[in-house]
Amino acid sequence: MQNFPQENFADGFGAPHILPVESNEMRIAQTRLSITTAPREIREITAEVAHWAERQGIATGLLSLYIPHTSASLLIQENASPDVRRDLDAFLRRIVPEDVTLYRHNDEGPDDMPAHIKSALTQTQLTIPITDGRVQLGTWQGIFLLEHRASPHDRALVLTLIGEEAHP
Numbered sequence: 001m002q003n004f005p006q007e008n009f010a011d012g013f014g015a016p017h018i019l020p021v022e023s024n025e026m027r028i029a030q031t032r033l034s035i036t037t038a039p040r041e042i043r044e045i046t047a048e049v050a051h052w053a054e055r056q057g058i059a060t061g062l063l064s065l066y067i068p069h070t071s072a073s074l075l076i077q078e079n080a081s082p083d084v085r086r087d088l089d090a091f092l093r094r095i096v097p098e099d100v101t102l103y104r105h106n107d108e109g110p111d112d113m114p115a116h117i118k119s120a121l122t123q124t125q126l127t128i129p130i131t132d133g134r135v136q137l138g139t140w141q142g143i144f145l146l147e148h149r150a151s152p153h154d155r156a157l158v159l160t161l162i163g164e165e166a167h168p
Helices: 046-054 080-095 111-120
Strands: 026-036 042-044 059-066 072-078 123-129 141-147 153-166
Touching: 026 046, 042 080, 042 111, 042 153, 046 059, 046 141, 046 153, 072 111, 072 123, 141 153
Parallel strands: none
Antiparallel strands: 026 153, 042 141, 059 123, 059 153, 072 141
């Protein structure tokens, strides 16, 4: 991970980190990542995403992850303790119960509308900086796919990386 200046200004912002403009060309790389989920799984996908990003030859840029589903979502969250995932799952179940009497939309079963609500409360798109060809996550951060349905699904993620090519 690249170290940035720690000087703080009166407005609370740190000193700007200005990257020198060179004759690097901008590139865009895109792929679909397919993941088969388990029921109500909170699955870490950091390694798969980071490995793909590192192979693209882009030194500095932005990585976008998008999940085109309405009953699954993405999060950046702590990846050190499995208790974080268990607590997050318990919290989501508590605030969005699977009770068919609470919802009109139950077309695909009692977990249908609760899955949509959980997806609305979390995220379907993430943007992560790339520096020196590597995904810039904090020490304890990981990228997670949250499956909100009570059955396994094949989920597709769209990964788009845009940035300057690495020097050979």
